[in-house]
Amino acid sequence: MTDPRDIVSGVGMLSEGTHFVGEPPAGIRRVPTGVDGLSTEHLVINMGPQHPSTHGVLRLLIEVDGEEVVAVEVTLGYLHRGIEKLAEHRRYDQLGTLMDRGDYVSGMHGEQAVALAVERLMEIEIPRKAAWIRTMVAELTRIASHLVWFGTFGLDTGAMGQFLYAMRDREAAVEILEAISGARMMFNYIRPGGVVDDLPAGIDQKILAFCDGFETYLDEHHALLGGNEIFQGRVRGIGVIDRDTALAFALTGPNLRASGLGFDLRRDRPYDAYPELEFDIPVGTTGDSWDRYMVRMEEMRQANRMVRQCIEGMPDGDFKAKVPRVLRPPEGEIYAATESSRGETGVHIVSDGSDTPYRFHYRSGSLHAMQALEEILPGHLLADVVMIVGSTDVMLGEVDR
Amino acid sequence: MNPVLVVLLRILAALGLMLANGVVLIYMLRKVLGHMHLRLGPMHVGPHGILQTTMDVLKLLTKEDITPRGVDRALYFIAPAAVFVPSFAAYAAIPFSDSWSITSLDTGLLFTLAALSLVPIGILMAGWASANKWSLLGGMRAAAQQIAYEVPLLLSLLPVVMFAGTLNLGDIVRAQSGLWFGFVPRWFIAFPLFWPAFLLFVIASLVELNQTPFDMSEAESELVAGFASEYSAMKFGLIFLSEFSNQFIVSALGVTLFFGGWMIPWVPESVVAPIAPVVFMLKVYTGIFVMMWIRGTFPRVRIDQLMQLGWKWLIPASLALILVTGVVLKVAQATQGVTG
Numbered sequence: 021m022t023d024p025r026d027i028v029s030g031v032g033m034l035s036e037g038t039h040f041v042g043e044p045p046a047g048i049r050r051v052p053t054g055v056d057g058l059s060t061e062h063l064v065i066n067m068g069p070q071h072p073s074t075h076g077v078l079r080l081l082i083e084v085d086g087e088e089v090v091a092v093e094v095t096l097g098y099l100h101r102g103i104e105k106l107a108e109h110r111r112y113d114q115l116g117t118l119m120d121r122g123d124y125v126s127g128m129h130g131e132q133a134v135a136l137a138v139e140r141l142m143e144i145e146i147p148r149k150a151a152w153i154r155t156m157v158a159e160l161t162r163i164a165s166h167l168v169w170f171g172t173f174g175l176d177t178g179a180m181g182q183f184l185y186a187m188r189d190r191e192a193a194v195e196i197l198e199a200i201s202g203a204r205m206m207f208n209y210i211r212p213g214g215v216v217d218d219l220p221a222g223i224d225q226k227i228l229a230f231c232d233g234f235e236t237y238l239d240e241h242h243a244l245l246g247g248n249e250i251f252q253g254r255v256r257g258i259g260v261i262d263r264d265t266a267l268a269f270a271l272t273g274p275n276l277r278a279s280g281l282g283f284d285l286r287r288d289r290p291y292d293a294y295p296e297l298e299f300d301i302p303v304g305t306t307g308d309s310w311d312r313y314m315v316r317m318e319e320m321r322q323a324n325r326m327v328r329q330c331i332e333g334m335p336d337g338d339f340k341a342k343v344p345r346v347l348r349p350p351e352g353e354i355y356a357a358t359e360s361s362r363g364e365t366g367v368h369i370v371s372d373g374s375d376t377p378y379r380f381h382y383r384s385g386s387l388h389a390m391q392a393l394e395e396i397l398p399g400h401l402l403a404d405v406v407m408i409v410g411s412t413d414v415m416l417g418e419v420d421r
Numbered sequence: 422m423n424p425v426l427v428v429l430l431r432i433l434a435a436l437g438l439m440l441a442n443g444v445v446l447i448y449m450l451r452k453v454l455g456h457m458h459l460r461l462g463p464m465h466v467g468p469h470g471i472l473q474t475t476m477d478v479l480k481l482l483t484k485e486d487i488t489p490r491g492v493d494r495a496l497y498f499i500a501p502a503a504v505f506v507p508s509f510a511a512y513a514a515i516p517f518s519d520s521w522s523i524t525s526l527d528t529g530l531l532f533t534l535a536a537l538s539l540v541p542i543g544i545l546m547a548g549w550a551s552a553n554k555w556s557l558l559g560g561m562r563a564a565a566q567q568i569a570y571e572v573p574l575l576l577s578l579l580p581v582v583m584f585a586g587t588l589n590l591g592d593i594v595r596a597q598s599g600l601w602f603g604f605v606p607r608w609f610i611a612f613p614l615f616w617p618a619f620l621l622f623v624i625a626s627l628v629e630l631n632q633t634p635f636d637m638s639e640a641e642s643e644l645v646a647g648f649a650s651e652y653s654a655m656k657f658g659l660i661f662l663s664e665f666s667n668q669f670i671v672s673a674l675g676v677t678l679f680f681g682g683w684m685i686p687w688v689p690e691s692v693v694a695p696i697a698p699v700v701f702m703l704k705v706y707t708g709i710f711v712m713m714w715i716r717g718t719f720p721r722v723r724i725d726q727l728m729q730l731g732w733k734w735l736i737p738a739s740l741a742l743i744l745v746t747g748v749v750l751k752v753a754q755a756t757q758g759v760t761g
Contacts, residue, residue: 065554178721184458251720403723
């Protein structure tokens, strides 16, 4: 038997039209069942880019036998904005704006990666307070980002309420971020050398109130969705990514940790204030959708814990190091990465000594998670496709960038 | 009055009820789901958006009716009617009060269920004719799940029929009048033997209605809009209307069979009689509210899990229930001389 993936990557599958009448187009074989001489054929379904649950503009070509997925081809590029090329024409302090538009749901992590890279290249020492503020906003962003994932995962299962409940809590987190940075999503707050501005007066009380409330809300969210028998039946044992597959596809972040590998940049290659904070890293066992769900839920709890620690232990001092107005890092190259909500968000900068990077590369966790989809989706039902894509939390903004 | 005219008037009344019911239910759905979801629902057209659905119906009526290229034209046109007509027909036997019903059929229960079971044919037709793979999958799912759940739905109601000794919906309600031990209403739901039957009925009817958590045939996160994806304007309106009307029918069946129809317990019949249809409607709408509540809270099951539940659990359970009911009835008759 031929490998089903050969069929999908076969000749011009979709250009042949999508509704087969008579002979199927080249590349699609009829499958004889043999029992009573009836033959069935596989159906190629085009899911996306305008499908309600592809989380943006993901396009999946799915070959199904009835409702069972035989092969999947992931098509991307619908949200390509050429961020890497644009970065070559931006000054170093402007790169953060581009990173915000990469993973637009957790912008702070991208900004942090750029800032870390430039600081390491120029050997800038940032004030302790700047590092703490950065860590705090990064963890708040993680909560906001995971809440978007939680809500849309609820939508994927058909439970609409969860989305709106999650948005209620996200709104509170986003309002705090807005008070700090002036923007709800495109923050442009973390810059090489520190952060743009000091924390506004009185924000610590607001954040502590948020942390208190969120602990309860998180339990409610988990009870409502995770405690539901139907939901558990939909995610347990579905979309298993084992350790080897996870490593082979270079998965990072919650997707990797759900597969049982406790690698977390915040602990293993610490940056900013993480070495001084106390937090646990949740790790899954089997790598199914349920584990990915549980890992993310626990990460929100840990993030909340870290935000509280940051506020309680916020040091005094400057929020920004003295850096030149125009940054000209010395010739050389650097890779710096942060643990974003979706895995390792890294930037590789090659500097030629001028005020713009010579080459800029952006590494994102979602791209790798998405490639793993082709491996893990076959064998599942069509309804599971949506769930598995949802459980890996791919963000098309950082896949295509 | 001319008997033909009477029949025509009754049919018109049923049609009016069905249309009004659709408009009310859509508004109710939006408001109920809205408030469950920390939103307000429609607020702009009229006070609290009360005219929103009226405007939406007008919009659907005036919209361009698009027929996509490549559809099977004949089937594509027939399908909405094939969905609409059976759910309209199902109103015929529903007893709104002791005297108010479109017609009093001796096989009322069978007729209503038979009418409802014709709906999937229209859905399958719509799915097939749309020339859209998502529609096709939706239609197939609808057919599979409705065939699987037709059986437990009917079987779960048989214990009630055995007890009441009639298939006439009005007579089933009449069999529930009076009180047990002087204070428990003689509604069938008050009798523990019928609790499992009611549970089976709720599950099977939610599947029949394509309601969350069993709305596989139009699962918007999987199949876009399922079998209705390619329909626009009033064709879509008809499919939509039939869906809401089916909710009404099933809720009315539940009220008739388990919750004493138009009756209020502890209140003499003669007092209730003038407001009986209102009582009936209130009960029906309570049932629909519960369905919307479920819809606002529950995730969706998967098609294979649904099939397993249906064939492996619900059908054997309902068969066992019929057996138990039969034994209980016989024993009761033998010991107390009570007839069903």
